[in-house]
Amino acid sequence: xxxxxxxxxxxxxxxxxxxxxxxxxxxxxxxxxxxxxxxxxxxxxxxxxxxxxxxxxxxxxxxxxxxxxxxxxxxxxxxxxxxxxxxxxxxxxxxxxxxxxxxxxxxxxxxxxxxxxxxxxxxxxxxxxxxxxxxxxxxxxxxxxxxxxxxxxxxxxxxxxxxxxxxxxxxxxxxxxxxxxxxxxxxxxxxxxxxxxxxxxxxxxxxxxxxxxxxxxxxxxxxxxxxxxxxxxxxxxxxxxxxxxxxxxxxxxxxxxxxxxxxxxxxxxxxxxxxxxxxxxxxxxxxxxxxxxxx
Numbered sequence: 001x002x003x004x005x006x007x008x009x010x011x012x013x014x015x016x017x018x019x020x021x022x023x024x025x026x027x028x029x030x031x032x033x034x035x036x037x038x039x040x041x042x043x044x045x046x047x048x049x050x051x052x053x054x055x056x057x058x059x060x061x062x063x064x065x066x067x068x069x070x071x072x073x074x075x076x077x078x079x080x081x082x083x084x085x086x087x088x089x090x091x092x093x094x095x096x097x098x099x100x101x102x103x104x105x106x107x108x109x110x111x112x113x114x115x116x117x118x119x120x121x122x123x124x125x126x127x128x129x130x131x132x133x134x135x136x137x138x139x140x141x142x143x144x145x146x147x148x149x150x151x152x153x154x155x156x157x158x159x160x161x162x163x164x165x166x167x168x169x170x171x172x173x174x175x176x177x178x179x180x181x182x183x184x185x186x187x188x189x190x191x192x193x194x195x196x197x198x199x200x201x202x203x204x205x206x207x208x209x210x211x212x213x214x215x216x217x218x219x220x221x222x223x224x225x226x227x228x229x230x231x232x233x234x235x236x237x238x239x240x241x242x243x244x245x246x247x248x249x250x251x252x253x254x255x256x257x258x259x260x261x262x263x264x265x266x267x268x269x270x271x272x273x274x275x276x277x278x279x280x281x282x283x284x285x286x287x288x289x290x291x292x293x294x295x
Contacts, residue, residue: 105129151264181256188216190234
């Protein structure tokens with residue numbers, strides 16, 4: 001049986017096109033013609049030995065085999081890039097200071113630090129998982145090289161918005177939420193201590209919808225907030241990222257709550273041109289965040 005060896009260049013075109021939602025945009029980003037991209041996708045289907053796209057209206061969507069191929073393509077490319085970084089930057093040394101919003105501390109941080117440490121064992125990382133306001137203060141003061149934070153509209157000197165995440169109402173995973181708009185009772189709100197972007201978003205949405213509310217639980221940490229929500233002390237508002245198994249997103253219509261807007265996610269840099277170690281860590285953070293947003 002002939003062994004199939006996938007072309008990484010083709011896989012990168014495929015992955016980039018799916019990430020951007022458009023292969024014309026992928027062609028522009030990768031510096032290729034649209035005809036060259038089409039030829040690469042045809043080559044990928046030939047290598048896979050099965051269709052990876054099917055027509056849907058005027059566009060294309062992935063087949064089951066295409067979905068499987070995309071997952072493997074991303075993993076192969078990540079491993080390739082990690083190997084290239086390890087070989088070409090074997091002497092990378094220094095110290096990088098990274099700050100993360102609490103929601104990313106448990107699921108994104110271990111992956112990022114693991115990949116970085118394997119490729120660059122001589123680099124020391126100082127990571128801080130803190131609230132949004134402190135992240136912005138520290139990166140502005142030069143006490144952090146990188147900070148991944150929710151967007152409150154504040155722009156630092158060197159920042160980029162890297163995505164938007166839907167906010168959602170959160171309740172206990174077991175049983176009913178414990179509150180319904182039809183009850184006429186104020187909604188019990190579990191929240192982090194002020195100032196909190198998501199707390200402000202929750203109270204604003206409730207006020208605009210004419211729904212009365214009361215602060216039922218206030219916590220200084222995300223762990224405390226999850227415990228209170230899981231125990232049914234109140235409903236809270238977060239994003240789907242980093243939710244523990246003991247809580248779940250609620251369908252707004254099912255409990256009579258307003259639909260919430262999306263929340264921007266921003267990567268702040270202390271300098272326009274980062275040192276090599278910090279620049280490599282920024283690449284890994286962006287890759288992991290995009291993966292979380294896709295998931």
